[in-house]
Amino acid sequence: MQLLGIVKESLGEEALDTLISIREAETRAAYETELADRTSLRDKVAALAELRSAEGYMADWREEPDGSLVLIENHCPICAAATACQGFCRAELDVFRAVLGPGAEIERNEHIVNGGRRCSYAIREADA
Numbered sequence: 001m002q003l004l005g006i007v008k009e010s011l012g013e014e015a016l017d018t019l020i021s022i023r024e025a026e027t028r029a030a031y032e033t034e035l036a037d038r039t040s041l042r043d044k045v046a047a048l049a050e051l052r053s054a055e056g057y058m059a060d061w062r063e064e065p066d067g068s069l070v071l072i073e074n075h076c077p078i079c080a081a082a083t084a085c086q087g088f089c090r091a092e093l094d095v096f097r098a099v100l101g102p103g104a105e106i107e108r109n110e111h112i113v114n115g116g117r118r119c120s121y122a123i124r125e126a127d128a
Contacts, residue, residue, distance in 0.1 A: 008085075027091075027092075028098050031051060034047060041125060045069045048061075049061040049072075055077065057074070067125075068122055068124040071120065082113050089111070106123050107121065
């Protein structure tokens with residue numbers, strides 16, 4: 001968190017935005033590679049949960065009775081950074097939308113940095 005403050009104060013908000021954009025692009029590319037062979041939304045969300053767990057988010061997913069999916073992150077390894085700069089959370093949601101594709105609608109239901117006990121995302125087919 002101190003490092004983010006130093007970047008922001010010394011180099012400006014634009015430099016911080018650049019760092020977030022680079023992280024977003026790298027994460028997106030890695031996830032797209034890992035999800036490339038997945039065709040169904042269900043399989044993509046399951047793979048995304050595995051990737052996020054490997055990164056320390058303690059992620060899981062479930063299918064709801066209405067067929068929608070829920071991605072749950074029980075821990076946030078970048079919580080201090082995300083609290084200091086909401087750009088990380090915005091970028092994360094943008095990555096999820098990109099890798100799950102235009103056929104998926106994603107909405108954040110719970111948000112750790114806004115007082116939630118975890119971050120959770122409702123995901124459904126765009127046509128549903």
